[in-house]
Amino acid sequence: MHRHRILIVEDSPTMRQLLVFALKRIKGAELVEAQDGMDGLRKVTSDHFDLALVDINMPVMDGLKLISLIRGEESLKGMPIVVITTEGAKEDRERALSLGADEYLTKPIQANRVLSLAKSMLKIE
């Protein structure tokens, strides 16, 4: 069975648990949690991931900084990034997408929306 390694970068334990709940329905999903941008950067540069879900407002390092650092790494340019945030303004969305995010979801999220988006990013039927 093919493994799908997914990194969840989110400072809220409640949101992390909800995302894990939603994404563990993907067969072969291997979920790794990071509690802020710095933790996420450490994990994403030391291991291979097929997808990253990133919050924007986080302590230590925010999601936008993390996305720009990820996209600056040649080996990580192809990894899909989905932003999940409370920031619903058009300019926030455009900023995240221009930095290299592939999708932008606003909270409150629906678990099945996250699931179907992750499946499409991972190219799972």
Added chain:
Amino acid sequence: MSKEKKDVFARAEEFVALFSRGAEFTKQILHENERLRGRLSQVEDRQTHAAQDNVEWEKLREELLARIAGLENEKRDVLDRLQAVEEENRQFADRYLEIEEENNNLANLYVASYQLHSTLELSEVLKTIIEIVINLIGAEVFAVYVLDEKTNQLSPVASEGQLLSAFPRVPLGSGIVGGSVDRGETTCGEPLPSDDLERPMVCIPLRIGERPIGGIAIFKLLAQKDAFTPLDHELFTLLAGHAATSIFAAQLYGQSERKLNTIQGFIDLLTK
């Protein structure tokens, strides 16, 4: 006999066997051809005969009409069954969506209650309540109030979107927040932002049975959220009970810790 000769004989035998099978198959085809020719000839004879004989023609016609009627009935039956299956599929698809939604809702409620009861530290409980209200309900400006039983006043203890000091203390039973907590009824108005920090759009009373513990007042939702969903109301109900017990348990735990430290201090003093 040399190996080459053996191979030649073996291949010759194979060829003969293959040829025999081909011959047998050709015989079968010829036989089938003969049979079909006979059948065609019969049908042609019958048609010719029927074309000349009115009674026979009528009989053939009736037979064909009966067959058409039979096929039409069969078609109607198949179409009815197809329609029934399509309807059943539609019902299954609707049911699937309902179950998916229910599943999502249950996941949200499970996560909320799990997180609320995962700690006995009051600051952590309040942090969890804030996370739930932001991430699962989608509120931008809100405050959590706790009842001071000595003064009978609700004091803001945690907030989001505004400084804590901006939220006024509220006497129990007074205004929207005080009244909602006193009556134990969730107040939920139109999801329109309110700048008046005494007039929230939603107030969730936190109570354990008849005992008021505090309340959560929501003043503004996130820009992308324009209405409350059934899940939001489920979360209001969950918070009303579970956030109350979590706060109460954390308060008791804090008090017992303090008392334990005092007793320990006395014991240390006496035994020194």
